[in-house]
Amino acid sequence: MSDTCSIARPPVTVFCGFLGAGKTTLLTHLLTQAAGRKWAVVVNDVASLNIDVSLVRGSEGGDGAGSEGRKIIDLGNGCVCCSSRDELGEALAELAATGDYEHILVETTGVAEPRGVAALFTQKNPFGRSLSDFARLSALVSVIDAAHFLREWRAYQERGHREFPAPGGTRPVFELMLEQAECADVLVLNKCDLAPETELAELEGVLRGLNERAEIVRAEQGRVDEGFLLGRRRFDAQETLKAATWLRTLNRLAPAGGAAGVAGVVINARKAATTNAVPEHERKFGIRTVIYQARRPFVEEKLRAFLVNEAEGLLRAKGFFWTRERPDEMGFLSVAGGVARMDYLNYWWAALVGSGKVRMDERPEAIQAVWAEPQGDRRQELVFIGTGLEEGKITAALEACLA
Numbered sequence: 001m002s003d004t005c006s007i008a009r010p011p012v013t014v015f016c017g018f019l020g021a022g023k024t025t026l027l028t029h030l031l032t033q034a035a036g037r038k039w040a041v042v043v044n045d046v047a048s049l050n051i052d053v054s055l056v057r058g059s060e061g062g063d064g065a066g067s068e069g070r071k072i073i074d075l076g077n078g079c080v081c082c083s084s085r086d087e088l089g090e091a092l093a094e095l096a097a098t099g100d101y102e103h104i105l106v107e108t109t110g111v112a113e114p115r116g117v118a119a120l121f122t123q124k125n126p127f128g129r130s131l132s133d134f135a136r137l138s139a140l141v142s143v144i145d146a147a148h149f150l151r152e153w154r155a156y157q158e159r160g161h162r163e164f165p166a167p168g169g170t171r172p173v174f175e176l177m178l179e180q181a182e183c184a185d186v187l188v189l190n191k192c193d194l195a196p197e198t199e200l201a202e203l204e205g206v207l208r209g210l211n212e213r214a215e216i217v218r219a220e221q222g223r224v225d226e227g228f229l230l231g232r233r234r235f236d237a238q239e240t241l242k243a244a245t246w247l248r249t250l251n252r253l254a255p256a257g258g259a260a261g262v263a264g265v266v267i268n269a270r271k272a273a274t275t276n277a278v279p280e281h282e283r284k285f286g287i288r289t290v291i292y293q294a295r296r297p298f299v300e301e302k303l304r305a306f307l308v309n310e311a312e313g314l315l316r317a318k319g320f321f322w323t324r325e326r327p328d329e330m331g332f333l334s335v336a337g338g339v340a341r342m343d344y345l346n347y348w349w350a351a352l353v354g355s356g357k358v359r360m361d362e363r364p365e366a367i368q369a370v371w372a373e374p375q376g377d378r379r380q381e382l383v384f385i386g387t388g389l390e391e392g393k394i395t396a397a398l399e400a401c402l403a
């Protein structure tokens with residue numbers, strides 16, 4: 001790739017959103033407002049037949065190459081946040097190098113994770129380069145199919161119990177939909193014509209509960225004003241990537257649990273992580289955040305049974321856990337509506353110290369801050385977000401799961 005230092009870095013707005021949410025419709029609508037503007041559009045599709053490109057080009061009324069100073073690039077087969085990342089890099093570098101474009105719009109595949117796309121801009125590759133050498137990420141926009149989102153959320157409520165997908169299977173659709181809402185600067189609530197006002201208001205409350213920072217805009221047929229969407233930079237590596245309520249909540253937890261050092265439940269207080277003001281989404285729609293912290297291991301089967309049958313109204317749960325059965329491994333919990341996943345992806349530092357693999361003085365500061373003898377960093381730290389969650393009930397049920 002050429003030397004990029006002298007090249008102006010054009011802003012890039014990235015459109016994510018689940019399959020069929022209306023990304024292409026939104027993009028084609030934006031292009032109708034592009035008279036006299038110098039935009040380039042990069043379209044990425046998982047299917048080998050790139051239908052979206054033809055649709056976007058169709059909206060241009062030509063072959064899309066250079067009409068009114070605009071250019072449309074087809075990234076072809078593969079997803080930008082995984083297999084096609086280099087192609088996106090090359091496309092952006094090439095577009096930036098021309099100096100011709102004032103804004104670049106990227107439509108990702110429906111299965112792209114916004115966090116993964118943002119990482120292309122924020123993290124350097126082994127050669128010390130990132131997409132931000134060529135362009136500036138202006139905003140992550142997630143397009144949400146209002147009706148589909150509500151259907152997915154209700155499907156589990158009607159089923160009345162939660163499921164665990166088979167290990168190694170495909171990722172639950174709803175989990176991806178939640179992640180696309182959690183890591184975004186703007187949420188476009190599309191297909192509002194298909195849902196009544198009461199449901200739209202409920203959905204806005206749910207989305208606020210997941211991501212308080214994002215701006216929410218309603219749309220039909222992707223009709224959003226280009227000035228609103230593209231007019232200012234919203235992406236902030238710190239703020240956007242940490243916008244998810246569960247992550248903000250975990251990050252805000254003081255290392256008080258570490259200081260206590262006693263067996264059993266240390267604290268269960270949303271007051272520890274939030275201000276006294278009750279957020280609007282909680283007041284209006286009953287979306288609540290409950291934190292659970294403890295310094296004793298769970299019995300895995302009990303935790304699993306809790307997740308299957310209890311915590312009615314639970315929309316999202318994330319965090320890490322410690323079990324009696326696998327005491328050395330750090331467990332990660334992810335609940336998205338009716339699907340729960342419990343994975344062990346890492347070791348506790350206490351286990352590594354105990355086995356002599358690392359020394360006490362090698363523990364990072366963050367781990368030292370939560371360290372408490374005799375458990376070390378082993379602990380429960382879980383965030384639950386949902387409608388009508390009763391903190392006392394959740395706490396009592398989880399305490400009953402402890403060994």
Ligand SMILES: Nc1nc2c(ncn2[C@@H]2O[C@H](COP(=O)(O)OP(=O)(O)OP(=O)(O)O)[C@@H](O)[C@H]2O)c(=O)[nH]1
Nearest residue numbers: 018019020021022023024025110190191220221222
């Ligand atoms: N009723 C209704 N249909 C819409 C709306 N927006 C888009 N659609 C339709 O929804 C379907 C999917 O829209 P697309 O814009 O292709 O969605 P996408 O997110 O680009 O889809 P993928 O590329 O498959 O991920 C199309 O048939 C659109 O015409 C809307 O606001 N209301």
